[in-house]
Amino acid sequence: MKFIKQKQFLIILFVLVTCFPIFLHLGAIPVRMYDEARLAINAYEMSESGNCIVTTFENEPDMWNTKPPLMIWLQVLFIKWIGIGELAIRLPSAIAAFLTCILLFWFSAKYLRSYLIGLFAVVVLVSSQGYIDVHVVRTGDYDSLLVLFTTFSSLIFFIFLEYNKKTKYLYLFTAGIILGVLTKGIAGLLLMPVYFIYLLVRKDAIKLFKNKHLYFNVLIFILIVSGYYVLREYYNPGYIQAVVKNELFSRYFETIEGHKHESWFYFKQLKDWQFTPWVYIFPLGLASGFLSKDKLIKKFAGYSFLLVIIYFIIISFGQTKLVWYAIPTFPFLALSVALVISGIRNLIGILFLRFNDFYKSLVAFIIVVLFSFAPYNKIIQKVLKPKEYSWDAEFYETGYYLKSAVKNDIPLNGYILIHNGYYAHNLFYVNILHDKGNDIQITHDFKNIISGKYIVHQAEVKEYIENNYNYVLIDEIKNIRFYKITESNENGN
Incomplete structure (x- = not known):
């Protein structure tokens, strides 16, 4: 016994x-x-x-x-x-x-x-x-x-x-x-x-x-x-x-x-x-x-x-x-x-x-x-208390935002998410948002932008947009910026 x-x-x-x-x-x-x-x-x-x-x-x-x-x-x-x-x-x-x-x-x-x-x-x-x-x-x-x-x-x-x-x-x-x-x-x-x-x-x-x-x-x-x-x-x-x-x-x-x-x-x-x-x-x-x-x-x-x-x-x-x-x-x-x-x-x-x-x-x-x-x-x-490694913390800010958007039904209709390079980790959430009725797109091409609303996180992409386009900054969450781009400026021809 x-x-x-x-x-x-x-x-x-x-x-x-x-x-x-x-x-x-x-x-x-x-x-x-x-x-x-x-x-x-x-x-x-x-x-x-x-x-x-x-x-x-x-x-x-x-x-x-x-x-x-x-x-x-x-x-x-x-x-x-x-x-x-x-x-x-x-x-x-x-x-x-x-x-x-x-x-x-x-x-x-x-x-x-x-x-x-x-x-x-x-x-x-x-x-x-x-x-x-x-x-x-x-x-x-x-x-x-x-x-x-x-x-x-x-x-x-x-x-x-x-x-x-x-x-x-x-x-x-x-x-x-x-x-x-x-x-x-x-x-x-x-x-x-x-x-x-x-x-x-x-x-x-x-x-x-x-x-x-x-x-x-x-x-x-x-x-x-x-x-x-x-x-x-x-x-x-x-x-x-x-x-x-x-x-x-x-x-x-x-x-x-x-x-x-x-x-x-x-x-x-x-x-x-x-x-x-x-x-x-x-x-x-x-x-x-x-x-x-x-x-x-x-x-x-x-x-x-x-x-x-x-x-x-x-x-x-x-x-x-x-x-x-x-x-x-x-x-x-x-x-x-x-x-x-x-x-x-x-x-x-x-x-x-x-x-x-x-x-x-x-x-x-x-x-x-x-x-x-x-x-x-x-x-x-x-x-x-899961924490990001120091070298990953900034990189995954977009992931946390998109994860929150999925959970809280944040409307992102009409936005285009720009990620220069491999973007599978963000595409996963974009697909889920699509299924929830959000008309959000994703692209890695940031040098052929047309007028519209954009979500950008990477420093080099933000710098390119701000140097080459006329824009309105709609919102900013940590290092993520939400732009409304109207047209190219003189620098961007």
């Missing part, structure tokens, strides 16, 4: 600990400029057109974002269910994060035989600044969903080799790989070298290659994954060539969009902010795992360490480096840190010989709470 009550308490605590960082104020900040905005437009247009094979941007086949559309399909489902908005775009990421936490808790409870390790792993994960952040859990990007499937595949692979070699686990592993590829293309395969190396270490490679079900799984993978790519190519000629250019070579062998960093970039990010303070406990967790008397915990410590190191080597050799590329390792970093529970329990057993398992767990739980309070509280403050 006491064990059942402990179990129920830890499950309730798990739900509370995970839900606040993941779901609290999820729609507070406007849609982000790059991947999230692109996916948001893809999803909006797919929900309007009904074309679930070819993703589009401004109603043309999208040959820039060439990844498969699983994430977009999920966003479309939420658009249909709750309506267009930030929540519909971000809920797939948030739910994927919650399911990832369930995976860690389930794996720890069932296979590592410790609910406390599972709870601590989840606390570590959701108190990691790099995980509960934009472009991962808190926005509608690919990475949170990708992490769910890479974590699932990796845990199932370990279970298959070390715990139960039933063929169903091989099929589950393949399902995870397929879903990962349908989420983010080649990124869903980046852990394959880890699995192969672990097979060699375990000396199970020959045995697996003799298993006929391996080849059935390979066939299933090829049929489903290539099936989508071939179908997309049929309806969107040139798609596969764009995939090869965008995903297979350019990002790994070339630096794109200025994202060139030193070889130790990912390790430095972990230490500086993404995984603090847990990065300092990671070695203790691994040591506890390696020294554990439980053979499965010892093996998992080795597997987790191998996965993290090999994956970091793979992405560190890539020429394009972005902080979120390291996120698939975070669940395993968290589990590795949580293995310190095993070491704490053993130490308590040595220091306090009369303590039974309940008291060992209680002391370990108290230590976990003390260690976790500060980083978890920092994350809660981060999501409770």
Whole structure:
């Protein structure tokens, strides 16, 4: 009875600990400029057109974002269910994060035989600044969903080799790989070298290659994954060539969009902010795992360490480096840190010989709470009062205004929003305003302006208008100006 009550308490605590960082104020900040905005437009247009094979941007086949559309399909489902908005775009990421936490808790409870390790792993994960952040859990990007499937595949692979070699686990592993590829293309395969190396270490490679079900799984993978790519190519000629250019070579062998960093970039990010303070406990967790008397915990410590190191080597050799590329390792970093529970329990057993398992767990739980309070509280403050990074604050002023216009039904009929450059993050709100009956347009061309009403935020555009046109300043909100332009002045001919 006491064990059942402990179990129920830890499950309730798990739900509370995970839900606040993941779901609290999820729609507070406007849609982000790059991947999230692109996916948001893809999803909006797919929900309007009904074309679930070819993703589009401004109603043309999208040959820039060439990844498969699983994430977009999920966003479309939420658009249909709750309506267009930030929540519909971000809920797939948030739910994927919650399911990832369930995976860690389930794996720890069932296979590592410790609910406390599972709870601590989840606390570590959701108190990691790099995980509960934009472009991962808190926005509608690919990475949170990708992490769910890479974590699932990796845990199932370990279970298959070390715990139960039933063929169903091989099929589950393949399902995870397929879903990962349908989420983010080649990124869903980046852990394959880890699995192969672990097979060699375990000396199970020959045995697996003799298993006929391996080849059935390979066939299933090829049929489903290539099936989508071939179908997309049929309806969107040139798609596969764009995939090869965008995903297979350019990002790994070339630096794109200025994202060139030193070889130790990912390790430095972990230490500086993404995984603090847990990065300092990671070695203790691994040591506890390696020294554990439980053979499965010892093996998992080795597997987790191998996965993290090999994956970091793979992405560190890539020429394009972005902080979120390291996120698939975070669940395993968290589990590795949580293995310190095993070491704490053993130490308590040595220091306090009369303590039974309940008291060992209680002391370990108290230590976990003390260690976790500060980083978890920092994350809660981060999501409770979402703030823009200093370098983004001014840039997203238009997004906040348009978001407010959608919420408060601010009439913007007849206005043209000018944004010089890529404007997907603003186009998302313009589309919603259209649906609400506002006749507002958007353009990036600010040098061929005709008479009319304009919304402008960028300094260079405001300067050009004020130097070259006769205008009336209708309103000004922070750095956003509302102009009524009558004609070109003498400077603008």
